[in-house]
Every structure is written in C-alpha cells, then in structure tokens.
Amino acid sequence: MSDYDIIIIGSGVGGTAVGALLASKNLNTLLIEKNEIIGGRCSTYEKDGFKIDVGVHSFARSNKGPLGKVLEMIGMESAIDWNILGPGESRWYYKGGFHGFPEDLRKFLPKEELMKLLSLITEVSKIKDTSTLDEIDVKSWLSQYTNNALIHRYFYMISGLYFVIPYHQVSTGEFIRCLTSLSKYQSVGYPKGGCISIPLAYVEGIKKMGGKILTKTTANKIVVEDGKAKGVELDNGEFISSNIVISNAGIKDTVNTLVGREHFENVFLQKVDNLLYSLSAITLKLALKKPITPYKMVVSFSSEDVEEYYSQMSKGKVPDEIDYFIPVPSNYHSTMAPKENQLLTAGTIVPRENFEKNKKEWIENSLNTLENVFPGISANLLWYDVTTPEDIDLMYGKQSAVVGIAQTNNQSGINRPSVALPIEGLYMVGGDAGGWGIGTELAATSAIECSNTILEKALSQK
Numbered sequence: 189m190s191d192y193d194i195i196i197i198g199s200g201v202g203g204t205a206v207g208a209l210l211a212s213k214n215l216n217t218l219l220i221e222k223n224e225i226i227g228g229r230c231s232t233y234e235k236d237g238f239k240i241d242v243g244v245h246s247f248a249r250s251n252k253g254p255l256g257k258v259l260e261m262i263g264m265e266s267a268i269d270w271n272i273l274g275p276g277e278s279r280w281y282y283k284g285g286f287h288g289f290p291e292d293l294r295k296f297l298p299k300e301e302l303m304k305l306l307s308l309i310t311e312v313s314k315i316k317d318t319s320t321l322d323e324i325d326v327k328s329w330l331s332q333y334t335n336n337a338l339i340h341r342y343f344y345m346i347s348g349l350y351f352v353i354p355y356h357q358v359s360t361g362e363f364i365r366c367l368t369s370l371s372k373y374q375s376v377g378y379p380k381g382g383c384i385s386i387p388l389a390y391v392e393g394i395k396k397m398g399g400k401i402l403t404k405t406t407a408n409k410i411v412v413e414d415g416k417a418k419g420v421e422l423d424n425g426e427f428i429s430s431n432i433v434i435s436n437a438g439i440k441d442t443v444n445t446l447v448g449r450e451h452f453e454n455v456f457l458q459k460v461d462n463l464l465y466s467l468s469a470i471t472l473k474l475a476l477k478k479p480i481t482p483y484k485m486v487v488s489f490s491s492e493d494v495e496e497y498y499s500q501m502s503k504g505k506v507p508d509e510i511d512y513f514i515p516v517p518s519n520y521h522s523t524m525a526p527k528e529n530q531l532l533t534a535g536t537i538v539p540r541e542n543f544e545k546n547k548k549e550w551i552e553n554s555l556n557t558l559e560n561v562f563p564g565i566s567a568n569l570l571w572y573d574v575t576t577p578e579d580i581d582l583m584y585g586k587q588s589a590v591v592g593i594a595q596t597n598n599q600s601g602i603n604r605p606s607v608a609l610p611i612e613g614l615y616m617v618g619g620d621a622g623g624w625g626i627g628t629e630l631a632a633t634s635a636i637e638c639s640n641t642i643l644e645k646a647l648s649q650k
C-alpha cells in the first residue's frame with residue numbers, strides 16, 4: 189500500500205491544476221513545493237500595500253479558456269473573480285502615440301497592405317486543421333502573403349509576447365490556434381488578488397478533497413525501480429511512496445537530476461537534450477504615487493527594424509527603445525495597490541546569455557522607454573522592483589524560461605514532449621509537456637491532458 193495515489197512535484201499552474209483534477213476523482217494527492225509561496229512563475233507577493241506578480245501577467249481567455257475549464261471540472265467555477273479587458277481599455281504605443289488595434293492600423297499601412305492583411309485574416313479563419321501548419325515558422329508563412337515591415341514587426345511582437353521566442357521560430361499552427369481562440373472569446377483578463385489567485389484556487393480544490401500541500405519541501409529524487417515510479421525522496425531524506433509521480437519541475441531537470449539519465453534510453457535522452465526552452469524576460473514592477481495611465485494594458489513597440497532588433501539583442505546589445513508589454517494590475521482591480529497609487533508592470537523578452545553583464549543598461553533603457561511612453565512616470569515613482577532571468581532561474585528553474593519548452597515549429601502539436609514519460613507511473617505537467625495555448629493556458633491544457641491520460645490508464649487496468 190502506497191502513502192499516496194499521486195505525488196506532484198511543483199506548485200505551478202500545471203502542478204496545482206492536475207492535483208485539483210485528480211483529487212476531485214478521489215485520488216489521495218500530495219503536492220510538494222520547494223518555495224514558501226506556491227504558484228511558480230504564476231505567483232504574487234505583497235510589498236507596501238501593493239500586490240505584485242513575479243512575472244508580468246495578463247490572461248488570454250480568463251474563465252472562458254482552460255484556466256476556467258479546470259475550475260469547471262472540479263465544480264469551483266466561481267472561485268476566481270476575473271476582470272475582463274473591455275473595448276478601448278488597451279492600446280499599442282508606436283512612434284510616439286497610443287493607438288487602437290486593429291482600427292488604427294490604417295494610419296500606418298498603405299491600403300493595399302491593409303487589404304493583404306485582411307485577406308490573410310479571412311484565410312486563417314477558414315483553416316479547419318491548424319496542425320497542418322505546425323511545422324512552418326511564422327516568418328516563412330507570413331512572407332508568403334506580405335513583406336511589409338510593419339506587419340512583420342507586429343507579428344514579431346505578438347510572437348515575443350505570447351510565445352517568448354522570435355517569429356522565425358514560432359509554430360504557425362500554434363500561433364493560429366492561440367490567436368483565433370483569443371479573437372473568438374474576447375476575454376483577456378486579470379484575476380482579483382493577482383495571478384497567484386489561479387494556483388491558489390486549484391490548491392483549495394486539492395485541499396477540499398482531502399489532498400495535502402507541503403511547501404518549503406524539495407523533492408531530491410524520484411525513485412524508480414524496475415522501470416516503474418515508486419515515490420519521491422525529499423531533501424530531508426524522507427521517502428514517500430506512490431505509484432504515480434507527476435513532475436512540474438521541468439523535463440530536463442526531471443530526466444537528468446530527479447530521475448537520473450541511467451533510467452532512460454539514449455534515443456529519448458537525445459530528444460530531451462535537444463529540446464529548446466523559450467527565452468527569458470526582464471520585468472519591472474513600478475509602484476507609482478498616483479495614476480499615470482487610464483489603460484489596463486499597453487503594448488509598446490520600438491520603431492526599429494525587426495531583424496535588427498533581434499539580432500542586436502542576441503549579440504548582447506541593449507536596444508535604446510525597448511519593446512514592452514505593460515499590464516496595469518491596479519486598473520483591473522483597485523485592491524492591487526493602495527487607494528491613491530497605481531501599480532504598473534512591464535516585461536520584455538531578453539536572452540539569458542549576456543543579460544547579467546548588461547543588467548544596468550537594460551534597467552536604464554527600460555526606464556527611459558517607459559518615460560517616453562508615459563511622460564512623468566519617473567517623477568511619480570515611489571520605488572520599483574526588477575525580476576531578471578537569474579531570479580527566475582533561481583526561484584523556478586527551467587533555464588529561466590518564461591513559458592517552458594518553446595512552441596517552435598518542431599516542438600508544437602504532436603511534436604511537443606508527451607505528458608507520459610517512458611517510465612511506468614511517471615508523468616510531466618506544465619509548460620514542458622503536452623498542451624497548447626499562451627503561457628498559463630499551455631500549463632492548464634497540459635494538466636487536463638495529464639489528468640485524462642492517468643485516468644484513462646487507470647480505467648483500462650480495471
């Protein structure tokens with residue numbers, strides 16, 4: 189008799205969601221998290237009355253997507269209070285001004301290019317099976333329709349924002365799935381209490397069904413005997429048994445460190461070694477004396493040529509004008525900041541290499557860029573916090589990736605790592621295996637897939 193039916197390592201969106209789904213099926217579930225605060229990359233801390241996300245978050249489909257689906261599946265559909273982005277509440281900032289999307293595109297695009305873009309959107313809406321485009325990268329696909337620099341710039345920006353890799357690497361199938369679902373549901377939003385509300389709700393689901401959560405507890409080893417998962421050894425040496433272990437701790441660390449390479453065949457090891465993580469990010473969280481913007485979200489992008497921007501950044505040059513994704517959490521929920529203040533968060537993709545030596549310049553250029561977008565922001569600054577790739581790596585691992593295994597043209601759809609690892613009873617969940625979608629939604633679809641795979645296997649053995 190094992191101690192638990194299920195042990196989950198890691199309390200990210202994927203780990204907590206799969207825990208809630210399996211606990212709701214009366215499986216005795218234990219979740220182990222090494223940090224004091226749950227949620228992994230989707231976590232929030234408090235400082236001087238501000239509730240601050242570790243990352244910089246906005247949620248593609250809110251309750252209408254897989255994050256809400258998980259809650260619906262466990263009978264807790266109202267556990268999160270979402271505030272949805274309404275018409276006119278977001279803007280893109282380009283060449284010195286704020287603009288609406290898509291209506292203001294005509295200000296910048298010649299008529300024939302606008303027509304090309306519209307016919308491209310119409311064609312996309314007719315695609316029945318997006319998987320046929322999984323292995324084509326967005327840049328090559330887009331170039332079949334237009335070479336307009338601004339349109340390419342825009343697709344580059346969206347690729348960076350949603351998949352955290354440049355558009356010449358993003359899978360077109362994944363890109364189209366995500367963008368069409370965004371446009372269908374029109375429910376970009378943000379939860380009351382900050383992004384941690386999502387994993388917290390799932391943890392409540394686990395506890396409600398009698399499951400247990402251990403924080404400040406590190407799994408040192410996944411014990412495998414005769415090709416089967418047997419349980420987890422903690423950093424204090426304690427062994428907890430279970431025939432099903434689910435890792436939310438990243439596929440590379442799971443295979444190389446937690447399980448050990450000796451338990452896998454070479455072909456599989458080679459595949460894991462070749463997997464590419466998404467890029468990392470720098471995020472600034474700015475506590476402001478008073479509100480400086482009415483918008484809930486601004487996407488600012490530099491006027492620099494797309495190829496130039498990426499190639500210079502990869503070589504270690506810090507752009508003067510930096511692309512920024514800027515959610516304003518306190519404009520979604522006033523409780524995110526003290527009454528008279530405003531909380532503004534800003535994130536941009538950065539390569540993990542070269543970052544630390546250029547950190548000061550990244551921060552300086554970021555603050556200058558934000559001052560251009562929101563004149564007066566520096567004068568209104570109470571303080572700011574910065575999270576760097578090194579911080580992300582130290583806290584959550586996965587080579588400081590923002591998302592997990594990147595949604596490239598050879599790592600999306602059927603080419604994503606499977607949630608079932610080639611060891612009986614061993615599974616992966618989160619941004620590193622299975623699923624599709626933007627960021628947290630990828631982790632939530634992975635959790636649904638992982639839970640279904642485990643339950644189907646259990647049924648087939650009955």
Ligand SMILES: Cc1cc2nc3c(=O)[nH]c(=O)nc-3n(C[C@H](O)[C@H](O)[C@H](O)COP(=O)(O)OP(=O)(O)OC[C@H]3O[C@@H](n4cnc5c(N)ncnc54)[C@H](O)[C@@H]3O)c2cc1C
Pocket residue numbers: 197198199200201202203220221222223226227228229230242243244245246247248405406407408436437469470471535580583584585586589590591592617618619620626627628629631
């Ligand atoms: C800067 C930034 C901005 C982002 N913006 C967005 C956004 O706007 N929208 C969006 O949807 N997504 C966004 N994301 C991505 C999103 O946060 C992640 O894709 C998602 O939260 C990952 O969930 P996960 O299930 O893969 O687990 P992770 O968040 O990776 O969590 C894994 C957990 O496992 C724990 N762990 C690891 N090893 C062990 C061990 N040995 N023992 C115990 N515990 C262990 C870690 O401490 C961690 O808590 C952003 C991320 C970042 C960093």
